[in-house]
Amino acid sequence: MSEHLPDHLVTGYKTFLEKRLPGERDRFRQLAEAGQKPPTMVIACCDSRTAPETIFSSSPGEIFVVRNVANLVPPYEPGGDNHSVSAALEFAVQALKVKHIVILGHSHCGGIKAALSPEREPLSPGDFIGKWVGLLDPVAKGMHDDDRMTPEERQTATERTAIRHSVGNLRTFPMIEELEAANELTLHGAWVDIATGDLWTMDPQTGEFGRMDSVLE
Numbered sequence: 001m002s003e004h005l006p007d008h009l010v011t012g013y014k015t016f017l018e019k020r021l022p023g024e025r026d027r028f029r030q031l032a033e034a035g036q037k038p039p040t041m042v043i044a045c046c047d048s049r050t051a052p053e054t055i056f057s058s059s060p061g062e063i064f065v066v067r068n069v070a071n072l073v074p075p076y077e078p079g080g081d082n083h084s085v086s087a088a089l090e091f092a093v094q095a096l097k098v099k100h101i102v103i104l105g106h107s108h109c110g111g112i113k114a115a116l117s118p119e120r121e122p123l124s125p126g127d128f129i130g131k132w133v134g135l136l137d138p139v140a141k142g143m144h145d146d147d148r149m150t151p152e153e154r155q156t157a158t159e160r161t162a163i164r165h166s167v168g169n170l171r172t173f174p175m176i177e178e179l180e181a182a183n184e185l186t187l188h189g190a191w192v193d194i195a196t197g198d199l200w201t202m203d204p205q206t207g208e209f210g211r212m213d214s215v216l217e
Helices: 007-034 084-095 110-115 128-144 151-170 174-181
Strands: 040-045 063-068 100-106 186-192 199-202 209-211
Touching: 040 084, 063 084, 084 100, 084 174, 100 151, 110 128, 110 151, 128 151, 151 186, 151 199, 174 186
Parallel strands: 040 063, 040 100, 100 186
Antiparallel strands: 186 199, 199 209
């Protein structure tokens, strides 16, 4: 390792210094002095294959990103235990005044697979993943009860249903409910296929997902 970091990170940082920073130095300086004002918050999975900044080709300061296992949003529970996402939501909505919140899911999600496998062995005595994806128990149970789907179909259906579930949980936050009702905040759902790069977006009225064909033509 070099300079107390893994070699590949040092190499990546060197590339950043030599190729990206020179062209965006003014932007970084402006962001440092004026602060951030991203119009969009993206809640995505911590899976290394689905970085929102890469998928949306975002520049610094354009999106406020929160990542967790399976891109979940807990319901509004001031006295609950899951406050990391809630704190980020509070800051994004109340301080940054974002205009859009996007729940971004993806194919082959390990967190969703865990939610669909309640009989699995915990990875540690704490079973932190099991407790976290337990937020999806109502969704996962419905999928288990449908024996007409193949395992792959069940995985994809759960990934997309989980997005709808998280959008619904967003609406349990009074601050979000009020801003959405006033047309000052819009909620979105999206799902990306890792293998193909295809992005599917959720219809706000029906909840159905459709591929973004218009940008692929």
